[in-house]
Amino acid sequence: MEATPQTGPTRSRRRLKLVNFEIQENHISHETQGLSDKHLVVRRGKPFKVTLLFDGRMWNPKAERLALQVLLGEMSAKMLVRFSDKWSDPHSWSARIYPGNIGHRVVTIHVCAPVLSSVARYQLLVHIAGAHEQSSYVAGTFVLLCNPWLKEDPVYMPLDVQRQEYVKSDYGVIYMGTDVNFSQRPWSFGQYEPGVLEACLQLLQVSPQHLGNSHKDYVLRADPAYLSRIICAMVNSSDDMGLVEGRWKGNYKDGVKPTEWSGSADILHRWMASKGNPVRYGQCWVFASVLCTVMRVLGIPSRVVTVFNAAHDGDGNLITEEFYSSTGEKLGLSKDSIWNFHVWVECWMRRSDIGAGFNGWQVVDPTPQEKSAGIYRCGPCPVVAIQRRCLDTPYDTAFVYASVDADIVRMIVRSGKVVGKKVDTKWVGRLIFTKSIGSDVPEDLTDSYKRKKNQTHRVGVPVCLSSRSVVSFPPEEVCRSSRSATSRSSIQVCRLASCDVPGPAEEDASSLDVTLTVAGEPIVGKSINLTVTVTNPTNSTRLLREHLNAQLKEFNCSPGKSFWEGHQDVCIQPFEDLTRHHSIHPSKYEPFLAGDDILKVAVVIKDLKTEERVLAIQEFNISSPKINIQVEGGDSIQVKKEHTATVSFTNELNKTLNGAVLAVEGYGLLRGKQEARLTVLHPGETIEKKVTIMASTPGTKLLSASFSHSSSPSVISRSFHKVSIIT
Template sequence: MDCVQQKTHDPYATVESRCQLKLVNYEAPENHISHETEGLSRKHLVVRRGEPFKITLMFGDRPWNPHIESLVLEVWLGDVSENIRVQFSDEWSDPLRWSAKIYRSDMHPQSVTVHICSPVLSAVALYKLLLHIETRRTRRSYLVGTFVLLCNPWLKDDPVYMPLGVQTQEYIKSDYGMLYMGTPLNISSQPWSFGQYEPGVLEACLQLLQVSPQHLRDKNEDYALRADPVYLSRTLCAMVNCNDDLGILMGKWQGSYKDGVKPTEWSSSADILHQWFTSSCKPVRYGQCWVFASVLCTVMRVLGIPSRVVTVFNAAHDGDGSLSVEEYYTSTGEKLNLSKDSVWNFHVWVECWMRRPDLGSGFDGWQVVDPTPQEKSAGIYCCGPCPVVAIQQRYLGAFYDTGFISASVDADIIRLIVNDGLVVGRTVDTEAVGQLIYTKSIGSDRPENLTAVYKSKKRVQPTRAVRCTPRSERQTDTVMMNMCSVAVGGPMQSSQLQDGAAGFPEGLSQGLEVSLNIDGVPSVGNSIVMCVTLTNQSSSPRVVMEHLNAQVKEFNGSPQESFWKTHKKIHIKAGEVLKLKHTIPTSEYEAYLAGDDIVNVAVVIKDLKTNESILAAQEFNISSPQIAIEIDGGDTIKLKDEHTAQVSFINTFPKTLNGAVLTVEGSGLLKGKHQASLVFLKPGEKIEKQVSIVASSPGTKVLMATFSHSNSPGVVSRNFHRVSVMTD
């Protein structure tokens, strides 16, 4: 696009210059194609570092005379500038310095095309470009304009270089991903629109860097450090949450969300970034781990750092770095909130791709960066970048936060049964944490299993000595447990617990084994069926008491009050294997459980002769009934063409649902929310809504539908549908 030149207020400017700059053509379409930046901005020329880009200078009535007039470009970033003398050359000079050249074939009487190349380790930022036309006696200066410089994963010398085209297509250019949530027993997925091609998203990402504490403290130092993707990733990770800066998202995990947006209702990073940017950097309410991670993935991809969203199923939060997490249960199987450490049913973070010269080439590749505010790292709420290979090999001293992240995927769960202040049973689970680790596959919506990449088949002892040891590792207080009021002894501090079952084997009670399994995939409206398998490996019969307990829990927190329990005396013969079936009918859980809720079920078997207890536990999520979404002509639509989307829900419950509401919305496809409602929705009856969608920009969009009813206000079904928007 042609841009009118602007003369700077330069004290050296004179009217004696033989040549005047009239117009500048940024050659944006061609530059954006060659730099893989098409669609990122409508306002700025966007190019990648270390790769030449070109601008065409058009002069006034008098053409430029290279014999008596020199062209000098000046690049400004902050308070620092660098002069670049334009050369006639077929070769590029030092790749570590700015350079500019003219090919003879690009010279015309009234214009000249200048090819500019930045150093491969340039800062990611918005630059200002000036042109000086100099003679021996005069200098006339012009403000050429601005351009944005990004990391370059296509360039071998860039620390974020990725060798394969399918990788850069997936981890840089693709504007959507898949999020995996739930539990290993019932994994749910939803598409997410990263939205890096939505208008204003690039500008919001650049603003994020400009309002960081590092930039506000010393902008020139910040600019100098922005060449390093390690520094960039830590800065951006901290800025996605707002805990100690002007960051994007405020987290919330319980209570009312009426003064914001419930985390489960987001499906697009662009909506969040727009809201933050247009509100003068006020935090957007609210996010949880998958929202934090998805927004960070967008920012990383926009700025040129290859990134992907990763889900860890059963992720441990180990605050004291012990690589073990304790859970406490009553003698009747009720889970207690006694430990500050916890296990999240799923946790979502980001992996970004880069070389790690600070650690050595053995630590290059994927790095974990976790923007969800959990604990401080070197005084700020961020986590990483931590090499995945360091996690697998348990090099806990590697920059940054390797011990904390290793515990997230490989900690042991120690389950303790307590009664009247005594520990009466203990099991150790070495398999549950990090049971599955998923990300979206390249070129497919199917999950790629990364578990083996994080976890060695043979568990290795932690190693703390590597080439570099962090100056300030994650700082946390060593917390044993919290004071809590429990059902088995009143107010009690878990540090007061005594071992009342010394000598009992872990997971066994004198030849007694117990396991707990869930039949099928539990779904709202159907009974929950469980099977307790009890094995008596001893040579004598046993009399035991079985206690079974079920509680609703948050995916990242402790269970709430029990909603179902049962107990029974059982006689088991020597060598016998008993399979005990248990059913929780819909009528006994529907007032407590909503779709996608997570349930903790635990069984405690107590030997009535020895008073020894053994426990088995299982957690699973409840699936919601599905909402159908269909788009006329298929899921690929043309930009600005009108299409019809048909959204419907069939009542599969055996009873009438009152106050049924079906809601449809979609960023970049629909304006606002569109609803259909019925006072009564009988069994087998359908509620549907037809909407007209028009895509306002190319890329991938997400259409979201929700269904709710007043019988159980907490029960909400959701479905997400991916729509690809083509320009022609």
């Protein structure tokens, strides 16, 4: 880079011809290869090399002082270049010339930023001062990031395999669906794509904190907790010029449907091209994956985490309420909700603001659900604080705790009365997954968030002393506990009518035990097989009425209208286990499928004599038919070399599909969307599309394919394929 003389009264004739930032060598040394081909990108607390080339008279170390100056907004640090091979104060900027690093017209200087420097793009100046003249030059700019390789840095991560996975890897896996039969979706974080680093830095520059007080913002950017809080808010567009606009229902025609994204780079590029207008649309896994990309770029170790059965505690009482009809249909009476899965990010850092006991993984959730200090963001919240139930720990620990460990109070309502109730202490946060190091197999994080619950009275809610998760109560007891322990919505329901349903006879006081299970893996086009098991622990024969109900739902919403029901009276003998088998034919659910659906099935068993009711539920996703993707020569391809990929879909359903469309996309591999179409696709027939792929940059890319047909309201199958790009 040619040095530019700085204007001013001290400027003399130019003696500094060129400044070489030694980008290739510095990037290798600082583990920043591929992040930028335009800027020097280095990590704080570790020296980097700058070479000065003089033209004409050489710099005279004996008669002239050589100094470097770094500028960041109103902040400035000037360092006198010294001859030494040792570094002293790690908290100050310093510049050294090692012995032997001076040539005829060349000087190599090693510059080291303080370990707690702010993450930003800095300007570098060179000053030469002698007895009779002074010269100053603008050398250029460089980007400074956090340093998880340095022990003194708050984001230090001790193991290299962890740093490779949580900082350098540009590939991840998102787990979705339900805890019964979850699916996995690959994601390309894309931090090595051109322009991604610049977009991440721009996010910081347009944050309300920076625009409101740039100097204060620059000072605070040394703290990874502050950085994560700023970026968390900027990933969603609810309060600012953020990246992604969320939408969870309705029409997506004026943007991209959230399920169609497969990587972060495309989203970041679109945001930059739009000059700060939000990219449409995202849902939790999109927000989290983009946040993970930005944090890894900034040097903060991060991973995407999925919580299955995540609670949204709307009123902050650590209890989630659900209401069902007497036939098992879920009712929309509660402000609380349970998401089948919710995705957030864990970031690794020391928490100097709250003490060493809360160091390590921190939950940072960019999905706009609730405000934190007036802004839609959540965290950083120490995972250890959630496990220890330290609910006042900053930031937002109580909300995150409820997401993974709230109790569910499920009430059966009939004619305005609460006629049955159960408390489930195990449903929320049943599984918590992240991608394993070096593998797509999920790592189970559940124990790091949750301790085993004591079977005691929790936050005013009656809890069964047995180990079973399904609990029932006599109706009159339900009403009393509802008034004392639950929130306004259940109190209002309870007051609609008196709870005058007689309770069970004394000899029948023990509850029925009811379970509902799904056999095998439910697949589109196949019947869904259900098993209801009822246990009678009493010495009396009991006449029961079985109500079954099935509803479609989106992962974050209450179910829609029921599409299948079943009712039958059965008799169960004393101490008997009664097993009931049911089947839902594809013709019952296929007309209602809208893509990425989850089914909710509930059974209510009613004792016709005592009118005691017991509820059991099951939620599961329906697996789509598979799309086959194969890359000629294997899944590792060379940069800038063409390869052929074959994408195919075979109709394994028992019906003809009209207007079949097989579409293929691949950001960084393929330009635009390519399609194959067939007017009719008979059972057993295959539709195929061959595409030519080529990558211009190394890293991990994804090919995505989707299949749809005219009789379906949306895509019925979607697949992703990982391709490794090597030099």
